[in-house]
Each structure stands twice: as structure tokens, then as C-alpha cells.
Amino acid sequence: MRFWLLFFVLCFSFRYAGAVTFRASIDDSQWEMESSQFICRLQQEIPSYGVAAFEHQAGEAVHFTLTPTQRQQVEGQAKLVAEASPWQPGIDPQLLGVVRAVPGTGVIEVPAELAKNMLAALYRGMTPTFNTDQWYGTPELLKVGISAANFQSAYIDYLNCISGLLPVNYRQVARTAVLFPSGQTALSDATRERLALIATYVKADNSVQTIYVDGHSDNLGRRLLNRDLSKKRAEDVARYLIQQGVPEERIVTRYHGERYPVVPNTSAENRARNRRVTIRLEREEAPVR
Structure with missing residues (x-):
């Protein structure tokens, strides 16, 4: 079973090898932290695409949102894959799940369990990547990656923030x-x-x-x-x-x-x-x- 899952993920990765790709470079990868007793927000700007953000409200579980600067860049579903970062040669990709864009907005909302898996992948240095074949409604393949560069220090700030959240909102x-x-x-x-x-x-x-x-x-x-x-x-x-x-x-x-x-x-x-x-x-x- 594990062999066939790995086979599927590798074939999937080869298919998207020539896709239009948006991802912050190592030098441009920055994580911004918004902290309060009410919410912890950890976000990264993806050049020429939009903003990726983990939000953890008081009394609730973390969730993730990928918001494009222009609407309708993504329609329908996207596959979420943890891919090896440029400094991780030889590490196999891992399929995390399938998500859908909010109709008419291009916003992708990721529920709690998948968001936690994304955080774990980032901490391991991998790049959570959204893959879709519906860029602007065309057959063009699209990849949007969240860079793990500089993530670990930001993750420590995130953990400190959530430890101080109120028990309810x-x-x-x-x-x-x-x-x-x-x-x-x-x-x-x-x-x-x-x-x-x-x-x-x-x-x-x-x-x-x-x-x-x-x-x-x-x-x-x-x-x-x-x-x-x-x-x-x-x-x-x-x-x-x-x-x-x-x-x-x-x-x-x-x-x-x-x-x-x-x-x-x-x-x-x-x-x-x-x-x-x-x-x-x-x-x-x-x-x-």
C-alpha cells in the first residue's frame, strides 16, 4: 500500500514539474507574527501570488488560509503535497490531502488537522505546496508553495503566543x-x-x-x-x-x-x-x- 501511495505521489509530482510556480525564494522567505491574547497569526507573503496564513484563535484549533491578491486564480480542488525544499535532495514528497477553493474568491481554507500537518512539514523543512490544473479557469498547471526557510524561529514565537491565548473567544x-x-x-x-x-x-x-x-x-x-x-x-x-x-x-x-x-x-x-x-x-x- 505504501509503495502505491509513493508511486502515485511521484507520478503526480512529475506531472506538475513544468507548472507555473509561485514560492518565496530562500532570501525572500519571511514569516510575520501577530500576537495577542485573542489570536496568533503566522503569515508569509508569496511574491506575485498572495498571502499564506496560519490563524489560531483563542478557544479554537489552528486553521490555514491561502488568499490570492487576484480573485479566481484557483477554482475547484487542489492537491496539498509536502515537497522537498531545495536543500533536501532525495526526500520523497508526501500527499497531505485534497482541499477546495471558496467559489468566486480563489481563497483556499485548510481545516485544523491538515493545517497541523502543514506546520509539522514546515518544521521538518519541507514545502507544503498546492497543486491545481485550474489556474484562472484554464488547463494551465499551477503550484503555490509555502517556503520553510526561516520557519523554525518563527514557529517558536508561534508556540509562545498560543501558550498565552485565552481559553475562549x-x-x-x-x-x-x-x-x-x-x-x-x-x-x-x-x-x-x-x-x-x-x-x-x-x-x-x-x-x-x-x-x-x-x-x-x-x-x-x-x-x-x-x-x-x-x-x-x-x-x-x-x-x-x-x-x-x-x-x-x-x-x-x-x-x-x-x-x-x-x-x-x-x-x-x-x-x-x-x-x-x-x-x-x-x-x-x-x-x-
């Missing part, structure tokens, strides 16, 4: 609902863990201006008692956020009793979903993180 904490047993207000261990993550993010992102904490109940029992129950739940959540370091002046606490169920109170399962406190973050307009 804004999208993951902007809307949260925590649930309560019937008639109870105590915070469960799972709720405390979730609130601690929210607090960690809010303390790091100064653009978060307001945290809305809304208490709710199901429809069992008297309406006034349900309103008081929802009030106590919201207050306990807000108090815990404050204990975790969230500025009190940013928190707006509200309570609604049984007035706004997310599902009809027609079953035990539905009532369990309605016994909740929702936490909603609102922030100033800011660049996407």
Missing part, C-alpha cells in the same frame, strides 16, 4: 445560558466553571461594555414567587461574576419570572430549559478577533 461566551433545578438558586460546579470562563474573557477584553444578566423561571408555582426566584438566580450569578473580578458597574441584572420561556412549559424537560439565567455580552464595535 468572544463568540464562545457572548451568549450563555445556565440552568437551575426546580425551586433552587444555588450555582452548580458546571455553572461556576462557565461563569469563570466568561469573567476571564471580560477582564481581558476592554471593548466589552455591558454584561446583561437575566433571570427566568418555569411556570410551576405562584407567579410572584417565580419572579422572586428568578431575581435571586440573576443576583447570585451577578455576584459570582463580581467575585471573579468583573467590574460591578458593567453588569446589568434583570429578572422576568415565567414571562419569557424559551420553550412551552408543557413537559419536565421544557421546564428545565426555562429555569435559567442568560448572560449576554455587549461590546463596542471592534475588529473581528
